[in-house]
Amino acid sequence: MADNKNTNVKGISRRRVVTGFGALAAAGFLPRQLPAQNSVNEAETLIIGGGIAGASTAMHLAELGRDVLLLERGDIASEASGQNMGGLGGNGWGNNPNLLSYLTAGGVEIFRHMQIDLGYDMEFRMSGTMTAIHNEAQYEYYQDQVASLRSGGYEIELLSPQEALALEPQANGELLGYVHTSQRGQADPVKSTRAFAHAAEMAGAKIHTGQNVIAITPQSRGGYSLQTQTGEYRCQTLVLATGAWCGPVGKMLGLNIPIVPIRGQMWATKSLPPRIFNTIGSAESSVAWSRNNGSDDVTPPNLTHKNTNRSTRHLYGRQRKNGEIIFGGDRESLGYILNPDPAGIEINRGHAAEVIPVLTTLPIARTWSGMMPFSLDGAPIIGKIPLRDNLFIVSGLASSGFGRGPMAGKLVAEYIHTGHMSGVLTQSDPARCVTE
Ligand SMILES: Cc1cc2nc3c(=O)[nH]c(=O)nc-3n(C[C@H](O)[C@H](O)[C@H](O)COP(=O)(O)OP(=O)(O)OC[C@H]3O[C@@H](n4cnc5c(N)ncnc54)[C@H](O)[C@@H]3O)c2cc1C
Incomplete structure (x- = not known):
């Protein structure tokens, strides 16, 4: 071979x-x-x-x-x-x-x-990631992050909405800006x-x-x-x-x-022609976790919920090779309960549509969930x-x-x-x- x-x-x-x-x-x-x-x-x-x-x-x-x-x-x-x-x-x-x-x-x-x-064939490609910045506080946080990472030799840049649209035409041009990381990829x-x-x-x-x-x-x-x-x-x-x-x-x-089992959940549209090229994220959760990561003796850091109450919204998504646009982000500690939570899926869909507005018009075709291994520290x-x-x-x-x-x-x-x-x-x- x-x-x-x-x-x-x-x-x-x-x-x-x-x-x-x-x-x-x-x-x-x-x-x-x-x-x-x-x-x-x-x-x-x-x-x-x-x-x-x-x-x-x-x-x-x-x-x-x-x-x-x-x-x-x-x-x-x-x-x-x-x-x-x-x-x-x-x-x-x-x-x-x-x-x-x-x-x-x-x-x-x-x-x-x-x-x-x-x-x-793993459907691997170096797509890059576009992380949306929704407000001034997020912009300031990422200005510092990007400067610090760049001084350490890492590849990351802050883009204006116009620059972002040249790489991701479906992105929302009304947001404050985007963090672009070229060294990120995706695969099936x-x-x-x-x-x-x-x-x-x-x-x-x-x-x-x-x-x-x-x-x-x-x-x-x-x-x-x-x-x-x-x-x-x-x-x-x-x-x-x-x-x-x-x-x-x-x-x-x-x-x-x-190691604590943390439920992650996702949703997908039906298959559509190619229109989203990067993986997509949002700055909201990083800023929230930088202020308070929510951890304690039995709760790992950086979850979206604590004691079933939402503390922030987290977002990740992409368009698969088969055309489905998929998004998710919630991270909740519920033991080994796996059923997706429809209310959380709707909040995540709203968050995704703030970044990729066309999602407002696209119905959810399927949802699923999985168990992530979070360590306590x-x-x-x-x-x-x-x-x-x-x-x-x-x-x-x-x-x-x-x-x-x-x-x-x-x-x-x-x-x-x-x-x-x-x-x-x-x-x-x-x-x-x-x-x-
Ligand atoms: C919705 C969701 C979205 C995510 N998105 C991303 C992403 O975009 N990028 C990213 O990098 N990561 C992502 N993750 C996290 C990533 O999927 C996990 O961190 C990773 O898959 C963990 O891999 P693993 O091999 O450690 O665990 P697993 O894939 O869970 O494998 C562990 C295996 O052990 C087996 N096992 C357990 N107990 C036994 C036993 N007693 N005997 C035999 N077999 C046993 C299980 O059946 C299982 O197959 C996401 C996770 C979820 C749920």
């Missing part, structure tokens, strides 16, 4: 692919491996969770030559990684890349590599996550779907035994990539993993959990895990392979927050 022309950009290996085989298989045309019946399945490293974080970890570990098996209770991309908006964040690498730069700019490079070099969530899983299989990883892990037992001779509803698995190294379910999975190991949780042997986690990616999951998976795979924590992972060290 690959012609072994390897180059390297910030540690991301590039293999040029000469067939379009990957795209076919990622779309679901290849059979998945089935677990061996009535026997114990063993692998050196087991990953629980077939979202983008687990699939990327599996791909990168397999590419490093590791014996890896991924367990997913549903299908690949059946939770947040398949339900999100598909926006890839970030402002480039900057002059002095931190964890955020690695996860965002590095993530974009991995998406680019998967689609352009490996031939997967399901196709992309499946592409990572397929690339993992191509590199030698095994993937067992329909395997709900219900018990995890540390073994006296080292390693772990995992019980699913239909089988038993054993490994030396275990990786938790279970997104919003890290809490209950951590309990199986006697651990308290402070707002930072990702990526690395080794020191309270147990050979136990790793890649999670806490909150509302940005589609874009950040690929690099998070690469970083944790390299940690497992080398035994050394990359310096940037200091900021996401599980030791700071995972307890017994």
Whole structure:
């Protein structure tokens, strides 16, 4: 499949692919491996969770030559990684890349590599993002933000409404201005996550779907035994990539993993001719969270609601390749309740129409929701959990895990392979927050 022309950009290996085989298989045309019946399945490293974080970890570990098996209770991309908006964040690498730069700019490079070099159709494109500024307070906030980020070497600019309309003709020309970030992109969530899983299989990883892990037992001779509803698995190294379910999975190991499930919800128009080119956002929530992020002992920062009361409006959206215009933004802590809230959808639609006025006339064709893994302190949780042997986690990616999951998976795979924590992972060290 690959012609072994390897180059390297910030540690991301590039293999040029000469067939379009990957795209076919990622779309679901290849059979998945089935677990061996009535026997114990063993692998050196087991990953629980077939979202983008687990699939990327599996791909990168397999590419490093590791014996890896991924367990997913549903299908690949059946939770947040398949339900999100598909926006890839970030402002480039900057002059002095931190964890955020690695996860965002590095993530974009991995998406680019998967689609352009490996031939997967992930609907990836570098669309840029346009963030609407509605009032003076937001304008002042973003003037400072943009100046500070630009001085750090990040790519971001403040545009007048006229300049914004030249890039996004459907944007509201009556607003005060827009923040434009050229280094952001978009991709299809399901196709992309499946592409990572397929690339993992191509590199030698095994993937067992329909395997709900219900018990995890540390073994006296080292390693772990995992019980699913239909089988038993054993490994030396275990990786938790279970997104919003890290809490209950951590309990199986006697651990308290402070990840709170946060409901996100979205709506879509019917398919329409292309008319929105960037991903679209609004400055309202950033300014509100800069004043009061709403966090406490049981509530993560930067939600739109507290105790069911709305504190701000958040907005993200884009037009998909199939023509649907999709928007969302609400982030609410409700346990594992998943039903979309129609009142919140209407508020979000009104917010979107303030930025893209044509939306006022377009009815909602469908709505959906998903569970985001928010950590209590707002930072990702990526690395080794020191309270147990050979136990790793890649999670806490909150509302940005589609874009950040690929690099998070690469970083944790390299940690497992080398035994050394990359310096940037200091900021996401599980030791700071995972307890017994
Ligand atoms: C509406 C919405 C919009 C969003 N928009 C964006 C966006 O535009 N850009 C962005 O970057 N991010 C976005 N996000 C956030 C992003 O989707 C998540 O951060 C990311 O998908 C998390 O990936 P994950 O692999 O950690 O978790 P998941 O995708 O949730 O994967 C975890 C997997 O673990 C499996 N699992 C759990 N428990 C078990 C068990 N016991 N046994 C076996 N398997 C188990 C689950 O079935 C699941 O498939 C959005 C999320 C939502 C809900």
